[in-house]
Amino acid sequence: MLAKGLLLYLAAEVAESKTPWLQIIITLVIGVTGAGFASVLNAIFGKKLTDAKADAQIVHNAQEIINELKERLAEVQADSKDKVRELNIEIQELKKTIQEERRLAQEEVLRLKSDIIMRDQEIQNYKQGRQ
């Protein structure tokens, strides 16, 4: 509001100047000095805004990095779960194989035992026949 009033006042004063080229020079000088004042004020009071913008940018970048890391962590967790599931299936299959092998081995042992008994019986019979 104050700047607008000042500009209107300056414009009215410039319009009352004697010649057009004087008006141009005055306008030019006022414009460039105004730009200088604006540069000074912006440097002094605009600092906080710049700081806030820079902070917001840093927070935004950090949030993006955090999101990216979360996504990668989720991917790694999903991969590890799949791996664990596969390993469990493999372990179950191995257990079944071991049980089957054990059963076969026990059958073989029983067969061999009965074979030994039969052989032993044959030897006894042979001995008795000789006597």
Place this chain on the structure above:
Amino acid sequence: MPYRRFAYMTSRHQPYEIMLFIAAVSIGLSYFGETPPKSLEQFMPSWFLTYWYISVLVGGVVGLITLVPKRRTRRELNIVLNIERGALLIITSAIFGYICAILATARPIGSAIVASSLIFGWMSAGIVRLVQIQNSIRKLSEDDNAAARVV
């Protein structure tokens, strides 16, 4: 070798610039005790004469203030360069107004040319320094943006 724009990142002011700020403060203060030069009085309306003197005084004071702080960080350097640019803009445009006043009112025209060309030299030096400061500010901001992208 490819052309590279040279950025003036020095923390020191140039001697002419310090003298320009001191002269601007002296000229601005003289308004409160001395009669203004005839060329200015004849050329400028009274309200604009007051504005001109105040601008020169403010520009000089602000320019001298930029000599005081030590520039430790890039951000502080950026702020000081912006303030310095503002001070130079104010003083340079005021010098332009003075040149116009001399050329319009001083007679004979020969003496007007001699006086105005000396002041024109100061104004040109101010413009060159302004360009240097602008390049430094742009370079700083480009570097900061690149750093922000990396982060």
